Amino acid sequence: MYETTFELISSAFYFQNFSLHSRGQDYFLAAEHSPLMHFWSLSIEEQFYIGFPFIVLAFGLVGGILKIRSREFIFAGILIIFTISLGASLYYGVILGADVYYLSQVRFWELAAGGLLSFAPKVRFDHRVSEAISWFCISGLVACIFLIDASMAFPGAVAVAPVALAAGFIYFSDTQRSWTWRLAIRNAGFRSIGDWSYSIYLVHWPVIFFYLRVADAQLSAVEGIVLAAASIGLGAASYYLIEQPFRGRHHQTRTVVAPLGVAAIALPLLAAGAAYLPRLLNPENGMQTDHPGALVLTDGVAAPENVDFVPSLRLVRDDRADVYGDGCQVRPEGVVPIPCRYGPGRGGPVIALLGNSHAASFVPAFQELAERNQGTLIVHTKSACRFVLETARIGRRPYTECSQWVAAVIDTLREDAPDFVVVSYSSGGVAYGPGEDTDVLRERFARSARDTLAQLRDAGLRVIVLRNNPRMDNDAPQCLAGGGDCITPRVSALSGDDLAYQAATELGVPVVDMTDAFCTQTECPPVIGNVLVWRDSGHFTATFSRTLANELERRFALAAEQASD
Incomplete structure (x- = not known):
């Protein structure tokens, strides 16, 4: 409840993007997030719209003082931003490979590109040249939909392509009022979508979010089309029943029509939320009986057959x-x-x-x-x-x-x-030392791993090492999706090379080894007790981690006794 309340506040006051960044939330792991996730980009927009006019005004005033044409000086200022x-x-x-996806300071250039476009001088080209460039830009934008994916560093260099292509299309089409302009911009259907776009954006993510949790299955192409149509329909309803009446001058229209519009938008979302609520309140959904997980290996519990494993491949990441x-995994x-x-x-x-x-x-356990x-x-x-x-090497x-x-x-x-x-930490590790x-x-x-454990112990702390979890030879979810x-x-x-485990062995520090909860004597399966163990090749799921509690409690008790001697 606290996190949801904070998201409401950060969305309302336009700092949702900074909130998500500080908590380390990954945009591409959308199922982890809330129905308010999409307000991050609106926050950046509003920050820009609130601050940008003052910047333009400042450059205009300075240009006037210096006797420079205001338009040219404003253009120079926007170019600097x-x-x-x-x-x-x-x-x-x-260059640094940092996760800056949500930060405004690395996003403002995308919006400033529009400012440059509005102040750029209009140059006339031969209509065939303009037409060819316009079509090239449209084709490039369509190609970006298929070529840009979550594996690419964004917004970085990858974002330059769609921004430049969009700006190029607007500039060259608008200059000549070309056929592409009439087709793509003056088309009544596209203009309606443009009018509704803000409302569509507001409703599309809650529609998808709640549907995915109710369905708990991979979204098919048909379902995607239906959800897109539903979002467009709700967005259009919001536009005509909420936005337009509030912009109108007739108080009676606002008082009568607006509540109906709110109801029209809110009821479907509330219905989806009500369907999702039981899952939210009971996320384990029968874990103790149908999905014993590690208890199969550690406690001899039998797992029922013909039961789908959890989490699903769609939700496992x-x-x-x-x-x-909660924001405490330090970046x-x-x-x-x-x-x-x-x-x-x-x-x-x-x-x-x-x-x-x-x-x-291991935190859930x-x-x-x-x-x-x-x-x-x-x-x-x-x-x-x-x-x-010891200072480690990361990259170069x-x-x-x-x-x-x-x-x-x-x-x-x-x-x-x-x-x-x-x-406890992952295997490997090399000190930094060029050459x-x-x-x-x-x-x-x-050696520093040993010294660090010794320093903790010398500080009067009772130290226990938790052996690193096994590592799969494959990305388990991807492998299972492929049928292996x-x-x-x-x-x-x-x-x-588990340095913490080796250092503990040399120093006589007690060790908790949970390997037998992940593997039999010969192999480590990707699914145990109807629970998908791995969310990639080296990190196990929170669902499986919770099933480790019994074995962890037993082994930790023995290690704690040794550490207390």
Whole structure:
């Protein structure tokens, strides 16, 4: 409820994009998000529309003072904004590889392109040249629909193509009032869609969001067409029954027609929401009986046959721990700890879980332990950051943000003094050292892994290492979608260089090894107990994580006893 309320506030006051960025929410993992997700782009638009007129006015005034033609000076000012924003988009998104999808400063250039277009001088070309360029731009825009996908860094360099093509079409078509202009712009149908577009945008995502959760199945082409038609219909109804009456001058029309319009739009969405509510209130949906998950391997529970596994292939990418939605999975550029606290905190043990996204995968299981034991779980996780004080290499640069964050977390733990500290992170890791031998750098990093555990222990903390989860040889959801068996041999799944596990063994630090909950003695299947284990090749689902609680509780109790000796 708190998160939904905050989304309502951030949407109403136009900072939804910054809210989503701070919480690390991935736009392309849409099933994880709320019906308000689409307000992020409206936030950027309104920020631009509120601030841009003042910038234009300022440049116009300065141009007047300097005796420069205002139009030319404003054009230069918009060009400066365009260049700075595009440069930031390319630098952060392409060179640094940072996730800046929602940030306004790397998006303003797209809107500023329209400003440049409006102030650009009109140059007349031969009508055949204009017509050819117009058709080229339209064809390019259609091609972008099929060529640009979620794997590409966006908005970065990839976004230049659709923006440039759209601007080119408007400029060259508008200059000559060409046949393409009459076909695409002056066409009555397209103009109606343009009139309704704002309303369509407002309703389309809630329609899709609720339908997908009620259907709980992959969206077919026919369903997509039906939902598009429904969104257009609701958008048109909103335009005529809500927008237009409120723009009119007749108070009576607004008082009578507007409520009917609100009802016409709200009732379908409320009906979809009501259908979704039971799923929201009971997300496990019979987990204990039909989907025992890891309990099949750890507790000998039988899984019923002819039951579809959960989460579905459509939803599996979004089936992540709460730390992502709660904003405490620190992003690669972050250095300040952002702990999340879970559990009732009524006198039970206080456990701090440290590591990267692999540790985060275990959060749902630890949350269950905190609930059972009236304890508290404190989570410190950071993307791509192994909990080692030595500066690691990420890409071709030093990952100083990771080592700084680790040092800050250790300082925080000294103050918080939890009952137990659990360290877990992905295998591998190499220290940063340009020109040095890779084996030397790997050994330096391993030595620092031991030193980091020793420093935690020397601080008076009871340290436990949680062995890294197995790793599949394939992207399990993608493999299952292709019809494969997708099984990975156990020996292959455990072949990674788990530095935390090795350091714990050398230092005598207790270890919790959950491998037997993921694998039989010979193989690691992608589905266990009617639960899809993996959401990619190395991260397991939150649904499966919750089924680990029994085994984790048993093994953690033994490790805690050893750590307390």
